[in-house]
Amino acid sequence: MISMPDNPKSNNKKGRSRPSVLRSGFSTGTAAAAAARAALRHLVTGIPAKVIAVRLPSGVYLPVPVAWSKIQGRIASASVIKDGGDDPDITNGAEIRATINLLHSGASKPAILLTAGKGVGLVTKPGLPAATGEPAINPVPRQMLSDNIAIEIRRLESLSPDLNWSNLAVTDNGSLQSGKPVLQLPLYAATEFEGTRSHPNNFSVKVEIEVPRGEELSRHTLNPRLGIIGGISILGTTGIVRPFSNEAYEQTIQAALSVAVSNGCHTAVLSTGGKSERFARQLLPELPAEAFIQIADFFAFSLQQSRLSGISRIIHSVFFGKALKMAQGYPNTHAHTVPLNLDFLAAIARSLNYDADHCRQLNSANTARHALEFIADKGSYDIIESVARRAAAQSAQLAGEGAGIRLLLFDYNGSLLADIK
Incomplete structure (x- = not known):
């Protein structure tokens, strides 16, 4: 905010x-999408990415630097530092992390299972884009996560046609019953991605978004007054932050x-x-x-x-x-x-x-x-x-x-x- x-x-x-040229940056939603793609790529390839080309709502791709990524067992995490350009937003310089693992879907339809980790706010009052009880991750960032994870899956499949996702997926050990709200998003949200491989391996992608300093940063925003507790919101309508917007x-x-x-x-x-x-x-x-x-x-x-x-x-x-x-x-x-x-x-x-x-x-x-x-x-x-x-x-x-x-x-x-x- x-x-x-x-x-x-x-x-x-x-x-x-006023400076004649002000530098644009990218939103927390773009940072989250980049971190999620970086984590998924590292999990599948074993190679950390330095830059992720994030698909924005406009269809344009924006290169976003990755601070770090790591694998622990069949779970991967990645970090992106939000760069707001010359915008004075309090979240400029904040670390946005995504942790990813693949879950066997069983009879369920493959999906993205999105949860909020430390520092991402929880909505407690009506009247906001996210419903009461949901993580404060707005609709456009949710769509960006869906689209970019689908794009990354398509990219990985094109590079490795024999890729067996089942080898990477695990059976959920109860993490989805941890008490945290879970947002279920379509794995292939946009029609242009639906024809890739129709998911023969039947897995879902679990994504947790975390902002380590989010709770501290949120005290300097309108979130407490809006009824968003525990952290910042993951925002963005275009994916780009324009100075003094x-x-x-x-x-x-x-x-x-x-x-x-x-x-x-x-x-x-x-x-x-x-x-x-x-x-x-x-x-x-x-x-x-x-x-x-x-x-x-x-x-x-x-x-x-x-x-x-x-x-x-x-x-x-x-x-x-x-x-x-x-x-x-x-x-x-x-x-x-x-x-x-x-x-x-x-x-x-x-x-x-x-x-x-x-x-x-x-x-x-x-x-x-x-x-x-x-x-x-x-x-x-x-x-x-x-x-x-x-x-x-x-x-x-x-x-x-x-x-x-x-x-x-x-x-x-x-x-x-x-x-x-």
Whole structure:
């Protein structure tokens, strides 16, 4: 999950130059698929792979380095280090492991038997792509595992036409009754793989995905609030992680709203990050944890998705710089998208009959924080209230008819500057 904390200093008028080229990476789902293929290849050939070409949902193949693989008896394990490129995701650099063994299927249809090991979360609340009680491995990574294991089997069979899978398979010793949830996936999930060998040896592939530091990493994500316990989620929709991906954050917001509604919430508290959320929680202790959702800069998107999800009451928790951009009606308030416009603030001051010198000093402030300090020093709190009211009005317009809007505007120390209902 992406973490985007509040950073009032990012509202600098001049802003910072963004690197011209940012490096893409691969998702935890891609890492899991690569590790599973590497383990299967090592089990069958006895030779560790250095790189695995993972088939992405688009049909493109991505080379993924393998950190290590090993065999113990008829079980093989492999490790991939997740490389998120220049994306700030907390899972960047995390180790993703897969352990594989082949099981005689008997009369059962061959399948992939997927379990979550240490550090992969378990879903405990409704409203997520994975059902309650299942490992937090999302649908696309599951499909990628199915496809890539099928591709690896086809590859191994083409290299060794006389390969006898029965020699590698074992009878399950009760591991599937260990109490861990088991996801049964089709062994040949995609039609293009169905014609390979139709599985005369009748075996299933047991795969366990593990993230050694997953539980620790999950504390820095939204997983605990979403009801995912014990570790991180295995995610990805394209298999590729694009730096500062809007799509990834939008999906996080949608998931959080889905969980909130599934847990009976009709009110959503939309904060710009961890700090503004903490202040809102202190002010609204009666609301459940699921109601608090960090939306970063996705102002319009979050309002629209809140209404589509069935949320009827929206509470914003913001700082002054974000409120100023909201008041101007910008759908996204990121500093790289919308530079701070203090002409707008000075115009508000003029409309409230402040003199030219007062307006000039507001317009020449270095940051939103600097402008707020000047306003507070002069006791010009009607300017703050006017900004807050305009921001709430823009929110109501974007949310549409029937939405209940409330806006909490805090200073950077947590004092409530305005409460617009």
